[in-house]
Amino acid sequence: MTNGNHPLSSLPGGAKQTISVNLDTLASATCPSCGDNIFETNLVTYKVLPAIQSPSGQAQLISIPVISCAGCNDLFLIRGSELIPVAKFQETGPADETA
Numbered sequence: 798m799t800n801g802n803h804p805l806s807s808l809p810g811g812a813k814q815t816i817s818v819n820l821d822t823l824a825s826a827t828c829p830s831c832g833d834n835i836f837e838t839n840l841v842t843y844k845v846l847p848a849i850q851s852p853s854g855q856a857q858l859i860s861i862p863v864i865s866c867a868g869c870n871d872l873f874l875i876r877g878s879e880l881i882p883v884a885k886f887q888e889t890g891p892a893d894e895t896a
Contacts, residue, residue, distance in 0.1 A: 826878055827852050828880070829880055829882070830866065833867060833868030835868065836865060840862070841863065845859075846858070861874065
């Protein structure tokens with residue numbers, strides 16, 4: 798990651814505005830388990846959508862992106878600014894998580 802300002806342009810409602818944010822002034826996301834701040838991306842977990850809930854009437858796999866902590870290998874879902882442990886997600890399911 799480089800130092801300096803980075804433009805951001807996504808606003809709620811599709812409004813267009815560009816602001817500059819100095820990444821050096823932002824807090825780093827940290828692993829709730831070990832405190833590390835390095836994560837691996839491009840990982841996926843899958844949920845099975847039962848046929849009775851599926852629009853096609855057939856069971857389907859639903860892919861859900863996750864990240865892994867480089868320090869402890871715990872897996873997390875990103876929900877807004879929170880890291881939700883995958884174990885919690887797998888126990889409760891996506892309907893119980895807040896978006």
